[in-house]
Structures are given as structure tokens and as C-alpha cells.
Amino acid sequence: MPEGKIMKALSGFYYVKDKDRVIRCRGRGLFRKKKITPLVGDYVEYQAENDGEGYLLDIDERKNELTRPPIANVDQAVLVFSAIEPDFSTSLLDRFLILVESHHIDPLICISKMDLLTDEQTKKIEQLAKQYEKIGYTVLRSSAIWDDGMATLTPHLEEKITVFAGQSGVGKSSILNALRPDLELRTDQISSSLGRGKHTTRHVELLSIGSGLVADTPGFSALEFSELELDELPSCFPEMVHYGENCKFRGCLHMNEPKCGVKLAVESEDIPAYRYKHYQQFYDEIKSRKPRY
Numbered sequence: 001m002p003e004g005k006i007m008k009a010l011s012g013f014y015y016v017k018d019k020d021r022v023i024r025c026r027g028r029g030l031f032r033k034k035k036i037t038p039l040v041g042d043y044v045e046y047q048a049e050n051d052g053e054g055y056l057l058d059i060d061e062r063k064n065e066l067t068r069p070p071i072a073n074v075d076q077a078v079l080v081f082s083a084i085e086p087d088f089s090t091s092l093l094d095r096f097l098i099l100v101e102s103h104h105i106d107p108l109i110c111i112s113k114m115d116l117l118t119d120e121q122t123k124k125i126e127q128l129a130k131q132y133e134k135i136g137y138t139v140l141r142s143s144a145i146w147d148d149g150m151a152t153l154t155p156h157l158e159e160k161i162t163v164f165a166g167q168s169g170v171g172k173s174s175i176l177n178a179l180r181p182d183l184e185l186r187t188d189q190i191s192s193s194l195g196r197g198k199h200t201t202r203h204v205e206l207l208s209i210g211s212g213l214v215a216d217t218p219g220f221s222a223l224e225f226s227e228l229e230l231d232e233l234p235s236c237f238p239e240m241v242h243y244g245e246n247c248k249f250r251g252c253l254h255m256n257e258p259k260c261g262v263k264l265a266v267e268s269e270d271i272p273a274y275r276y277k278h279y280q281q282f283y284d285e286i287k288s289r290k291p292r293y
């Protein structure tokens, strides 16, 4: 059976890309019975009925899936954080990082609006950027008004499914538009060709950028740790995994345990105090979460 990847889901149709062609597929009753909804990003087997149409037969196992936007097999999340307007927030960045890590998605930090900074402000942002690089994260500096502002980003998108994330106003749309100048036009065309007036169907689409695919809708709008368990939290902080090797107790949660390698690293400032503070905050937040039934 031919295989492809769902690029777009709209009005009950799944647009499956198989090499150079796109086949418009229906899901048939099969998935509804099994209560599986095909998602954008799914690898599927399909049966073509004619040149451009067919139906889905099976869905490959997913590596992960997001609910908002509904998309499967995400490899990478570009966390867009503006250097200013709104101000750079390590607390929000750490929250995004943990959410992304807990979905087994690789984060890429992109600091936007670098053009708006004074030299003094640039130094401060650079200091923070270096701290995140020391943990092992890739940190890009970008600006929508620099000619080469996106040139650093595009190589990181190759061969991956990427979703953008970040709070409102940081410049996600500006980056997407710079990557795909035709995007705005296409979005307009889609909504007018639907012609349904006020009742517009929300849909998600993967856009090709070089050999990479980028979701046109930002992800991680819900920022609470509803699915994360307490004992999974330390593994979402790469530097705690590293310094945690020095903890006396296996499964140390780095809170009140004696001889904790992480707390020692905080004391010696190998782990910045704010990172540990955020760890404690997230720990308390998960601990006091209402149990789900």
C-alpha cells in the first residue's frame, strides 16, 4: 500500500503528501469505530481511488501528539521569546521548556526582536542566552527586520516537523511570514474559497520550508503541567540530570533529601538560582494539582 504524511485536515478530508503528489483522502468509518482521529503529521497507508482522491487505511504509531494544535509526530518546538516587548522571562521560558521536554520534543530557543535592544540590554540578554547554551540548548538570536534574521533558523528546520510556540506578541507570525512570504496570501485564499461566512473551520496545516515542515498554528497555548508526573520533572531539566548523578539517593527529587548533587550545584552557582527556583515552583504546582479520575 502507498504511504504518505497528512499535511492538512479540513472538512473531513485528509490531504496526504506522498512524494510529489497530494491525495485528498477520507477517513472512512474505520477510524471512528476505533475512536482514532487521524492527525496532521500522521504517517498513513492509503488507497488511491483515482489520481487525486482516496481513503486512509491505517495510521502508523505516533511518536507524540499535541492537542492544541492537533498534530502528531512533532520533532521540534521553536520557542520564540522576545528580548523585549514583551520582556524576556526565564520563568515562562522554563515552563515552555519543561512542557516541550515532557512531550519528547526537542526545543530550540529563538530570541526575537534583538534589533530593539540597547548595547546594555544586549549584554544582559547575552548573559542569559549563554546560561541556556551551557545547559545544552541551542539559542538563536533573531530579528524580523535584519536581512539575515531568519537565515540562522532555516537550517534547523530541515527534515523535521516543527511547531512554533511562545506568548502573544513575541513575533511568531512575523517569523512564519519571513520564512514563507506567500503564507498570508494563501491563508486569505483558503478562507475566502471556503465561503462559509462567519462559520470558518479551524484547521492546521504543515507548510514546506526547504525539506522541513512547519505547523502554521502555534502550539502549547495551555501552559499547565496537567500530564506531567512529579517523578518525571527532574528529567525535564537537563542540568539536573547531570548533577543528579552526584545525589546520594537514587530517585532523589532534589527537594529535602540530604547530600543532593543538584542543591550543591545551586550553592556553587553551577546551576543558576532562578532555574532551581522554577524547579521548586513547578514541583509544588504538580504536587498540589487536583487528582484526575
Ligand SMILES: Nc1nc2c(ncn2[C@@H]2O[C@H](COP(=O)(O)OP(=O)(O)OP(=O)(O)O)[C@@H](O)[C@H]2O)c(=O)[nH]1
Binding pocket: 112, 113, 114, 115, 116, 142, 143, 144, 145, 166, 167, 168, 169, 170, 171, 172, 173, 174, 175
Ligand atoms: N522591531 C521588531 N518588531 C517585531 C519583530 N518581530 C515582530 N515584531 C513586531 O511585534 C508585533 C507582534 O508580532 P507578531 O508576529 O504578530 O507576534 P505573534 O507572536 O505572532 O503574536 P500572536 O499572533 O498574538 O501570537 C508586531 O507589531 C510585529 O511587527 C522584530 O524582530 N523586531
Ligand SMILES: [Zn+2]
Binding pocket: 244, 247, 248, 252, 253, 254, 255, 257, 259, 260, 261, 262, 263
Ligand atoms: Zn538530588
